[in-house]
Amino acid sequence: MASRVEILNEGGFRSDGRRQFELRSIEMDLSQQGHADGSAVITHGLTQVLVSVFGPREAKLRSQTIHDRANINVEISIVPFSTGDRRKRSRGDKRILEFAAAIKSTFEPAIQTSLYPRSQIDVFVQVIQQDGGLLQACINGTTLALMNAGIPMVDFICAVNGGVHSTRPLLDLTLLEENDVPNVTIAVMPKTQKISLVTMETRLHVDRFEEVFRLATEAGLVLHEEMKSAILGRSKELINSIDLGNNTRGGDGDDDGMTGLN
């Protein structure tokens, strides 16, 4: 490899001090953001994404409605200062559209869209910082935001990317590693262990693929535990505040207790 940085040194450490299979620190913030029905801020190391979900609601355009299920509309915007060199991408940028299409197709099997015919679920992804693993952050953030919005889903979707440095597989690549190493992003539904997305823009030897695939799937299951505990934590918080609201009101007005949440 003709790079100046050592992707994996002899001691088995990567450029940011992680081990081969170590994931970056993950932070999940499920608090309310703006007017969204559900939102999540997810941070994978230095990659940070804010996802807001609106809906199910009436579609803005009649032409976008589907008669037997909900339409999922994904829009991505990347802030111009999220990368090292400033670059402004417009809404119609092909790369962004492709990204949005990937997220949409990932979530189509997981969301129970048939429950909401002729409606639309809007997913707005705002990329705040990027340092590799953008697609995995977007997918994980979208899972959390959808659940936060109370949209019925069959399962979680947990995404992890992985790559291979010479013969050794790596997980959760940073931008530096992504530029150097063939990499693949995998989104897994942990309950059934089905895969809803495999995407690769680089070339990877077919003999190496299986190992990366297996490792990324395993990492997805680990991520699932984290995401589950975040969702449970958020739900507990909400239930507590409902109880709090009921107590201060002396237990009257059962639907009034909800105003404390909005």
Next chain:
Amino acid sequence: MTSTSLSKAEKSYIQAGLLATPSSRADGRSLTDYRTIALETSVAPLANGSARVSIGRNPHDGSGGTEVLAAAKLEVENLEQGSSGVEGGRIACSVTCSPAAYPHLSSSALDDLQYDMSTILHDTLTHRSLHPKNLGILPGKKAWLLNLDLVVLVDSGNIYDALFMAARAALWDTKVPRTRSVEYKARKNGAATSAASRIGGSGDMDVDEEVVSGFDTRQIQHATDFELPDYWDEGDVLDGRERWPICVTLNFVSPVHFLDATTQEEAATPLRVLLMFAFESEQSVNVQGMRTLGGSDLTSTQLAELLKDGEKYARDIWQSLNTKLKEENIGRIKERNKF
């Protein structure tokens, strides 16, 4: 431009509340009260300066509230013919609205809206009187381009005040890297070597054989390139950073005006007046821009009064914003000295 639709009854209810004595607003504020403003600088690690401003965000669950993210990023620009660079550097502002901030707007309406905001911000901030002096690098050759990008994450009313506040904080926070110009000189004996020899190929050297006359008043710049002398320091702050303007939106429901409207109040207000003030010091104030939004009209005496009141409000904001920004600065220095 407001994304909420309000019924006639709701509108008149809000207006009646504003016109009553004492006035009553939905959240219990008086006419000239702001919601709580939160500000944080240096939020984007990859920018030269950045800030996040939120107005009226609920401190308990983080809901509601207008939220704006601003970041300044510097780029080196060539000043040759045909390139867009300007002697002494230039500033370019752009505003992006997240679709989540305006969930009811179609994407083309969103584009229009962010274009409107960009224009107002760009026109005000790039005025000659505000231009910082330290954006030049090499006279006639290279200069900095300061890209100021703002992102509206949530709009719950009073977006222009938030935008200007965020822009001001980000520009305040901006550090311009120090540069040193590099010059090539020929030695007298003809063996050409470069004076600040880093790039030192003899082919691209400016050979200057003449003895410099004391009467030569022509200031010819020989510097051909520049280097960054230190990399551990972030650089100098922008020149004249106290001057960056502040915007006050006066929402006018004849005969009263009120500040910091929420989305509903904005929808019930027939006319909004944006006033941009730049403070050289406590005393000297410039009106840097003015804009009316909405379909209603205004007499010139009313406008004069609004201007006078607006200046008073702007001064309050200016003072508290400066205090906050200085605090942030001190906090940052303490943080750095810990190591």
